[in-house]
Structure formats: structure tokens, C-alpha cells
Amino acid sequence: MSGHHTHDDHGHGHDSAHHDQHDHGSLKSYTIGFILSVILTAIPFWLVMNKTITSSGTMGLVLLGFAAVQVVVHMVYFLHMNSKSEGGWNMMALIFTIMVVVIAMAGSLWVMYHMNHNMMPSMMPDATHMQSAP
Structure with a gap:
């Protein structure tokens, strides 16, 4: 009985040692x-x-791709x-992180595009000249 128990401990110890070796690069x-x-x-x-x-649009997409x-x-x-580490929880965390990053990047680009699009006409000298004319 004790011999069998020792063999199980040794097997478990070997698995955890292999697991640690796999996790640490x-x-x-x-x-x-x-x-x-x-x-x-x-x-x-x-x-x-x-x-x-x-x-600039193409450059932005290329830089996002490299990132x-x-x-x-x-x-x-x-x-x-x-996919094997931590019983798949790392993969779930990865998917969640990718979703958050995509939403944040898409939202930032959307806000910057609309801010740029909406601010440009008022900053042009012609537009301010036209508005001040009676």
C-alpha cells in the first residue's frame, strides 16, 4: 500500500516538474x-x-498589423x-483581452476620425472668413 502511494507521489511530482519546465521558457x-x-x-x-x-490610412493599418x-x-x-496551460483559462483570458483591445482600438480610431472630420471645416481659413462676412 505504501509502495503504491509513493509511486503515485513520484508520478505526480514528475508531472508538476514537467509542467513547470513547460511554463518557464x-x-x-x-x-x-x-x-x-x-x-x-x-x-x-x-x-x-x-x-x-x-x-496615412494604409500606414495605420500596417502598423496595427505589426502591433x-x-x-x-x-x-x-x-x-x-x-491552449494547454492553466486548463484553458489562459485561452479564455486571451480571448477576453483581444475583445477588449479590439473594442478600445476601434473606438479610439472612430473617435479620432470623427473628431478630425468634425474639426477640420471650422479650422479652415475660408470657413471662418465666410462666417464673419455679413
Whole structure:
């Protein structure tokens, strides 16, 4: 009986050791994550500095794309999130976080677009000249 109990403890200990080793990344995974993060920061920086894309809307979408990819890289390589960890709770937290970020980004872009659209006519010199004329 005690021999069987010891074997179970050993098996459980091995599983938790394997689980911890899987959750905490190796130096190789951190290095890969760091290199990808540097690349994903350098490319958008280069695109903006050289004005490679002339359309500001297209540039914004490209930068949002790079930002989204970098978020995924950080979650996989630094936070070690996958569908197996924490019994799927990390995946639920990830989905919730993505929804919140998408809503916040879409709302911010919407507000900035409408603010820009609504403010421009009143700031133009012609519009103020027309309003002051009798």
C-alpha cells in the first residue's frame, strides 16, 4: 500500500516538474522572442521614418498589423500562453483581452476620425472668413 502511494507521489511530482519546465521558457525561447520583438519594432520604425507608405490610412493599418503580431509574439514567447496551460483559462483570458483591445482600438480610431472630420471645416481659413462676412 505504501509502495503504491509513493509511486503515485513520484508520478505526480514528475508531472508538476514537467509542467513547470513547460511554463518557464528556456533561454532559447526568450532569445527567439527578443529577436522577433526587435525585428517587429524595427520594421514599422523604418517604414515610418522613410515614409515608405504615403497613405496615412494604409500606414495605420500596417502598423496595427505589426502591433498585433508583436502582441502574439510576446504572449507566446514571454508569457508562455497556449491552449494547454492553466486548463484553458489562459485561452479564455486571451480571448477576453483581444475583445477588449479590439473594442478600445476601434473606438479610439472612430473617435479620432470623427473628431478630425468634425474639426477640420471650422479650422479652415475660408470657413471662418465666410462666417464673419455679413
